[in-house]
Amino acid sequence: xxxxxxxxxxxxxxxxxxxxxxxxxxxxxxxxxxxxxxxxxxxxxxxxxxxxxxxxxxxxxxxxxxxxxxxxxxxxxxxxxxxxxxxxxxxxxxxxxxxxxxxxxxxxxxxxxxxxxxxxxxxxxxxxxxxxxxxxxxxxxxxxxxxxxxxxxxxxxxxxxxxxxxxxxxxxxxxxxxxxxxxxxxxxxxxxxxxxxxxxxxxxxxxxxxxxxxxxxxxxxxxxxxxxxxxxxxxxxxxxxxxxxxxxxxxxxxxxxxxxxxxxxxxxxxxxxxxxxxxxxxxxxxxxxxxxxxxxxxxxxxxxxxxxxxxxxxxxxxxxxxxxxxxxxxxxxxxxxxxxxxxxxxxxxxxxxxxxxxxxxxxxxxxxxxxxxxxxxxxxxxxxxxxxxxxxxxxxxxxxxxxxx
Numbered sequence: 001x002x003x004x005x006x007x008x009x010x011x012x013x014x015x016x017x018x019x020x021x022x023x024x025x026x027x028x029x030x031x032x033x034x035x036x037x038x039x040x041x042x043x044x045x046x047x048x049x050x051x052x053x054x055x056x057x058x059x060x061x062x063x064x065x066x067x068x069x070x071x072x073x074x075x076x077x078x079x080x081x082x083x084x085x086x087x088x089x090x091x092x093x094x095x096x097x098x099x100x101x102x103x104x105x106x107x108x109x110x111x112x113x114x115x116x117x118x119x120x121x122x123x124x125x126x127x128x129x130x131x132x133x134x135x136x137x138x139x140x141x142x143x144x145x146x147x148x149x150x151x152x153x154x155x156x157x158x159x160x161x162x163x164x165x166x167x168x169x170x171x172x173x174x175x176x177x178x179x180x181x182x183x184x185x186x187x188x189x190x191x192x193x194x195x196x197x198x199x200x201x202x203x204x205x206x207x208x209x210x211x212x213x214x215x216x217x218x219x220x221x222x223x224x225x226x227x228x229x230x231x232x233x234x235x236x237x238x239x240x241x242x243x244x245x246x247x248x249x250x251x252x253x254x255x256x257x258x259x260x261x262x263x264x265x266x267x268x269x270x271x272x273x274x275x276x277x278x279x280x281x282x283x284x285x286x287x288x289x290x291x292x293x294x295x296x297x298x299x300x301x302x303x304x305x306x307x308x309x310x311x312x313x314x315x316x317x318x319x320x321x322x323x324x325x326x327x328x329x330x331x332x333x334x335x336x337x338x339x340x341x342x343x344x345x346x347x348x349x350x351x352x353x354x355x356x357x358x359x360x361x362x363x364x365x366x367x368x369x370x371x372x373x374x375x376x377x378x379x380x381x382x383x384x385x386x387x388x389x390x391x392x393x394x395x396x397x398x399x400x401x402x403x404x405x
Contacts, residue, residue, distance in 0.1 A: 025145040028202040030153045033137055035198055036096070037160030039103055039191045040130050043110075044072060045168040046184050053181040060116050068116075068123045073358055075127025076134070080354030081217060083132030084139075084347035092140055092206035093199075095132070100196045102129040107189035111182050134354045138339045139346035143206060151288070151336045155281020158331045162274035165324075166267065216348050225341035226349060228398045230356045233334055235391030236296055237360035240327055242368025243303055243384030244269075247320060250377040254310040265317050269324035276328020283329065288336040289399035295329030296392030298322065303385040307378055337400055 047054060047068050055065035087095045102125045109122035141153040172184040220226050251257045251265065276295070284291040302319045309315045334353060342349035364383070371379025 025149055025153075026202075026204060027145070027153075027156075029144050029204060030141060030156055032195070032199045032202045033096075033140065034157045034160040035191075035195045036100055036103075036133055037137065037157055038164050039100075039160075039188065039195045040126070040133055041161050041164035042168040042191060043103065043107060043126055043185075043188045044069075044130060045164060046172045046188060050172055050176045050181040050184060053176050054119070057181065058113070058116050058119065064116065068119055071120050072123045072127040072130065073361065075124050076131035077355050077358035079128045079131030080135040080358070081348070081351035083128070084135055084351050085214070085217075087132075088208055090208060092136065092208065093203045096136065096140070096203060097196065097199055099129045099132045100192065100199055102126070103192045104189060104196060107185050107192055110185040111189065131351075131354060131358075135351035136347050138335045138350045138353075140206065142339050142343065142346055143209075144204075148285075150339065151281055151285035151332060154332045154335045155277055155284070158277050158281070158335070159274065161331065162270070162277045162328065165273055166270035216345055217352065220342055220345055220349055220352060223342065224398075225400060226338065226352070228394065229334065229337050229341060230352060232292070232391050232395050232399070233353065233356040234360045234363070235387045235394065236292070236330060237357055238364035238367065239303075239384040239387030239391065240299060240330070241361050241364035242371075242387070243299070243306075243380045244323065244327075246368050246372050246377065246380030247323075249372065250306065250310055250380060251316060251320075253377045255313055255316045257313060257316070261313070261317075265320050268317070268321040272321045272324030273328045276325035277332060278328070279325075280329030281332045284333045284336045287401075288333045288340070289395055289401060291329045291333035292337070292395045292399065293392050295326045295333065296388050296395065298326035300385055300389045300392065302326065303381040303388065306381040307385065310378070310381075340400065 047065070054068075055061060058065065083095070083099075106122045106126040106129065109125065110119060113119040113122060137157055138154060141157060142150055145153045171187075175184045175187060221230075248262060248266075251262050257265070280291050280295060283294065302323050305315060305319050335350070338349045338353045339346045364387075367387075368380045368383045371383050373379070375382065
């Protein structure tokens with residue numbers, strides 16, 4: 001890592017741990033973090049495939065039931081920078097186990113919920129667990145493996161996202177049809193209990209090291225590499241979510257695909273994301289800048305192809321699957337970037353990154369929605385083309401440079 005990537009790293013940053021090059025890789029613990037991410041994202045995605053049944057059972061509209069997803073995202077955005085601050089004196093193993101306990105409780109409360117307020121309580125607990133877990137996962141991975149294996153460790157952790165993306169919606173919908181919507185949360189609860197047991201068995205003691213506070217967060221925002229990373233997230237991720245959030249209207253109204261074909265294509269998107277995460281991790285291990293630029297360039301090209309040729313079913317199907325593959329480079333690329341930019345305050349930087357992701361998701365959904373309302377189904381890809389192109393150019397010009405470029 002070049003000195004330019006961390007202009008203010010103190011020489012005592014890693015005093016509480018062995019030097020990074022002497023850290024023994026603890027891959028079972030990294031796998032436990034990946035299982036935790038899988039459980040969290042599965043629980044987060046389940047309402048999307050169960051919304052109709054949940055709304056009918058709780059006697060609310062589908063739009064109202066959908067606010068359970070909004071509640072989780074908003075709480076996660078606040079929890080991401082807050083949890084590292086509030087727990088700065090606690091062993092990180094204890095904190096991660098506590099967050100997983102919140103995941104278990106969230107699933108249990110969802111199973112037992114008989115009203116919308118009760119379900120919202122469950123989703124708020126999930127938001128706390130989600131934001132806290134995400135904000136600290138990169139910092140912990142940095143302490144569990146040697147520095148030159150960090151990107152590979154993050155790729156393994158983020159594989160949990162890809163697997164959940166592939167599995168959660170179709171399996172949740174199938175279980176809901178067979179045994180009711182609560183059965184899917186029973187299954188998610190079982191996964192969360194397995195996660196807790198695995199973490200108890202594999203996570204080592206991790207005494208607090210960074211001890212972030214509000215002053216530290218403010219100081220992080222003065223570092224050019226951190227500011228550039230957060231701005232790049234806002235551009236690239238908002239573009240991605242604008243395009244993907246409104247991809248179904250495009251496939252229905254422009255490509256005129258049946259629901260069965262749309263479901264198959266979205267499954268292909270998830271599978272593409274799984275492999276994109278692995279490839280993105282391999283590239284980011286050498287250069288996170290190249291990983292992000294490659295993913296952004298491919299998405300910009302795909303968005304352009306959808307603007308010009310979405311009437312073709314074949315082109316649309318291929319574009320959506322490749323879009324999932326391209327997006328797989330972003331989470332590992334940005335996580336690697338932010339931790340390498342601030343290794344002395346990795347938890348605080350991770351919290352800022354997660355908060356930026358949440359803001360980007362919201363702004364992409366809003367911006368893409370406004371364009372869709374004004375120009376039709378092509379609005380999503382149009383927003384994506386503009387913002388992802390700007391983000392990729394920003395990263396290419398000002399992103400971190402390593403010996404490999």
